[in-house]
Amino acid sequence: MSNSKPASVNQVWLASLAALVVSVAVVGMNLMSKGHAAFNTTSHGPLPWGLPVVTYDYFVSFSIGMAFVAGAALVFNIEGLYASMKRILWIAVAALIGGILVLGLELGHPFRATYAILFNFQTTSPLFWKPILVFLYIWVLLASYAKVSKPGWSPAGMRPLGYALFVTGGFLAAGSAAVFGLMSMRPVWYDPMLPVYGIFESMVMGMAGIVVALAIGHGGVANAPEPTRKLLDGFGRHSMALFTALLLVSVVVRAWGGLWSNLDGLQVWRAVVASPVFWIELIALAAALFLLLQAQGSLLLAAVLVILATFIGRYEFVIAGQLVPLFKGSWVPGLVNYAPSLTEWMVALLGLALNFAIYTFGEKQFDLSASPAS
C-alpha cells in the first residue's frame, strides 16, 4: 500500500473499518436471531418501509449524482474535473455497492430478487424498471471506470461513455423517484414531476460528494490539483450554490403546499414541520448556501451540510409518505409512530461504512488521481 497518501485517507479507512466491524456484528447478530422483527417496520403499525429503504435509496441517488456530474464534465468538456474523474467514478461504484447491500438486508428474499424481477417481466411496476436501469447503469459505470483507469485516457474518447453515464444516470434517478411519485394512494409522494426533482436532487448530492471526496483524497480541498481547485472556486461553487438554493426553495414550497392543502393525507406535513429534524434540514441548507455564496466560505463544510440535509430530506419524504395510516384500524387524526430500531441504524451505518471503506481502499490501492494525457 502506498505511504504517500494523506493522513485523512488512513484515518477514514480505519474509522470505516471500525464502523464496519461494529455494524456487521450488531446487524448480523440481530438479523440472524430475530430476522426482520429486529426492524421497527410493521404491518399493524403500519409502516412497511423504514430507515433501510431510506438509506438504500439515498446511496443509489448519491451514486447517480456522482456519475451525473462525471458525465456532465465529459459531455460539456469541464476540464477541471478530469483529474478527479477516476475518483468520482470509483465513489459512484462504492455508493452503489453500499446501497445494494442495504437493500439486500431489507428484502425478504434478496437472492430470489436477483432473478425473479428480471424473468417475470412485470413492466407495469416501477420496481421492474429500476433494477433494469441499475443493471445498465452498473455496466456503464464499470466501463467508464475501466477506461479512465488506463494511463493517459483521452477525454474525447471518453465522451460517448460520458453521454451514456448522463443518460442512464438520468433515467435511473427519474426511475428511482417514480417508485414513490407514481403512488396516487400516498398523497405526500404522488407527483408526476417527482422524477424531475429526483434528477436535480441527485446533482446536488453529486457535487457535495465530490467536494468531500477531494478533501479526503488530497487531505483538504485546497490540496486538490490546480485545475480542480480553480473549478471549485468559480463555476463549481456557483453551480452548487444555485442547486442548493433551488433545493432549499423546493423544501420550503413542498412543506408550504402540504400545510396549506386540505387533501386527506397531507395533514402529515403539520407533524413534519413540528419536528426539529425538519428545521435542522432547513438550517443546514441555508448555512450551506451562505457558505457557498462567500468567496472564502468553507466548501467542505457546505458539502457536508448539503449531504446531511439531503439525507434528512430523503428520510422525511419516505417516512412521511407512510405516516397517515390506511385502513389498518384507524383513520382518525393521529399518525403512525415510527423511530428506527438500533438494528436499522446499524444497517445504515453498515452501508455508510462500506461506502467509505471501498472508497478509501481505492485511494490506497489505486491511483485515483490519474489524469488524462494533456
Added chain:
Amino acid sequence: MAKWGMVIDLEKCTGCQACSTSCQMENNRLPGENYQDVLYYTEGKQPTPTLKWFPRPCMHCEEPSCMHVCPTKATYKTEDGVVLIDWNKCIGCKYCMIACPYGVRFYTDEKPLIEPNLKEVFKGEGDLSWAPPYKGPQQDPTHGVGIQPPGVVSKCTFCYHKISKAPKGVPDLDEDVAELREFVPACVRSCAPKARYFGDLDNPNSRVNRLISEKNGTRLLDHTGNKPQVYYLTGAGAAGSAVPSSRSTTNKS
C-alpha cells in the same frame, strides 16, 4: 368463469367480529395479521361522540394496484377475479403494502403485536414460518393459502381453498344452501346477522348483483381506480357501521 365478489350490508353489521375470528381460525393468522378486520373509530367530540365500525376484508380489486406494482408478478389475479400471492415468487419488497390503499397486506417477519411471540412458542420448520397447534389442512403456497414462509407478504384469499372447489356456474355461495356451505368463505359463513353475501358479480341473476343494484352498493375509495369487488350497502338506517369517505382531519380555522 365467475367473478367472485362480496357484499357487506352495513345496516345489518353489528360489529361482533365473528368474521374476524373465524377468518383467524380458518387461515391460522397471527395476532395483528387480520385478513378480515372490523375497524372501530369515533366520530364527533364530547359530549356527543359516536362509536362507528367498519368491516374490512381485502377488496380483491378489478384493477389491483398491489398487482401492478409487484415486480415479480407474485401478486396476481385469478380468472375468477381473486387477487392472490404466489409465495414462491414473493421477494418481500413490500411495495404491494405501499400501493394497497386499504392496508390489507401483512409481512411475515415483524415484531409480534402481543407477547409471547407465537412464532417463538410454536416454531415452524422448513417453509412454514410457524407451526400453530391447530392448522387447517390446506397448504398451497402458489395461491398464498396456509402458513406463509418467512420473508413474504400475505393477504386475504377470499378463502380460495374453499371457493375454488365450488360447483361451476352457481350464482352465489350461500351458507343457507346445504350443498354449497363448505365452499363459502369463513367470514361470510360465520356472520351471525347475515350481513355478508358472496357471489358472482358477472352473473346478472346473482344475489350480490341484485343487492348492489337495489340497495345502491358503494365501493371504498373508488376514486383510486382500483375498483374493489367488495361492495358496501349503507342504506339509511345503519346504527353504527358506516363507509368512511375520508379520515376526519382537524379543521385549520
